[in-house]
Amino acid sequence: xxxxxxxxxGLVRPSGTLSLTCxxxxxxxxxxxxxxxxxxxxxxxxxxxxxxxxxxxxxYNPSLNNRVTxxxxxxxxxxxxxxxxxxxxxxxVYYCARVPDGGYGPFDYWGQGTPxxxxx
Amino acid sequence: xxELTQSPGTLSxxxxxxxxxxxxxxxxxxxxxxAWYQQxxxxxxxxxxxxxxxxxxxxxxxxSGSGSGTDFTLSITRLEPEDFAVxxxxxxxxxxxTFGPGTKVDIK
Numbered sequence: 441x442x443x444x445x446x447x448x449x450g451l452v453r454p455s456g457t458l459s460l461t462c463x464x465x466x467x468x469x470x471x472x473x474x475x476x477x478x479x480x481x482x483x484x485x486x487x488x489x490x491x492x493x494x495x496x497x498x499x500y501n502p503s504l505n506n507r508v509t510x511x512x513x514x515x516x517x518x519x520x521x522x523x524x525x526x527x528x529x530x531x532x533v534y535y536c537a538r539v540p541d542g543g544y545g546p547f548d549y550w551g552q553g554t555p556x557x558x559x560x
Numbered sequence: 561x562x563e564l565t566q567s568p569g570t571l572s573x574x575x576x577x578x579x580x581x582x583x584x585x586x587x588x589x590x591x592x593x594x595a596w597y598q599q600x601x602x603x604x605x606x607x608x609x610x611x612x613x614x615x616x617x618x619x620x621x622x623x624s625g626s627g628s629g630t631d632f633t634l635s636i637t638r639l640e641p642e643d644f645a646v647x648x649x650x651x652x653x654x655x656x657x658t659f660g661p662g663t664k665v666d667i668k
Binding site: 485486487488499501502503535537539544545546547548550551552553 | 561591593595597603604605606607610616648650652653655656657658659660661662
């Protein structure tokens with residue numbers, strides 16, 4: 441059974457960098473799969489952040505204004521999210537998720553989510 | 561960006577009744593790459609339907625999806641107590657992938 445688990449600080453200071461890691465178990469990270477980050481807040485609902493392939497190729501939501509970097513570490517079966525210059529608007533529950541079959545597909549597995557608050 | 565809207569915002573029903581949820585896209589969803597998810601409080605979304613009408617693994621047949629182009633529907637027949645939740649649609653045809661705001665199905 442594939443499992444995803446987010447980890448990282450639950451509190452980030454304004455103008456700082458939000459850093460989260462998703463650990464993948466029960467399945468490969470380097471098969472024909474894309475790995476995604478999605479966040480959810482009462483204000484914006486569910487919002488797609490971006491995706492990464494095991495090769496390191498990544499795509500991002502333009503709405504995040506080039507503040508996002510998603511990377512993968514195959515040796516650790518992990519992928520990571522960095523979001524810079526955070527504000528209170530980045531406060532949300534952050535989920536990692538998987539898309540099978542080469543890219544354009546639904547999110548079939550999700551992590552449990554980790555809440556992140558941006559506050560001084 | 562393909563904006564998704566959902567209606568109604570809230571649906572109040574009793575167990576055993578049927579629910580019809582609507583999702584409308586601002587642009588055509590190519591290949592009917594439209595998914596539905598169920599979310600309960602404190603949990604991640606759970607995939608129910610993909611490709612507009614295909615049930616995900618383990619999803620009971622009281623859940624069905626239909627539609628094409630810009631108009632899609634999720635139907636739930638014979639609501640069970642565990643079906644009271646929030647339902648989201650999502651398009652994965654074109655990045656940025658987008659979600660609807662959700663429909664809450666609650667107990668009347």
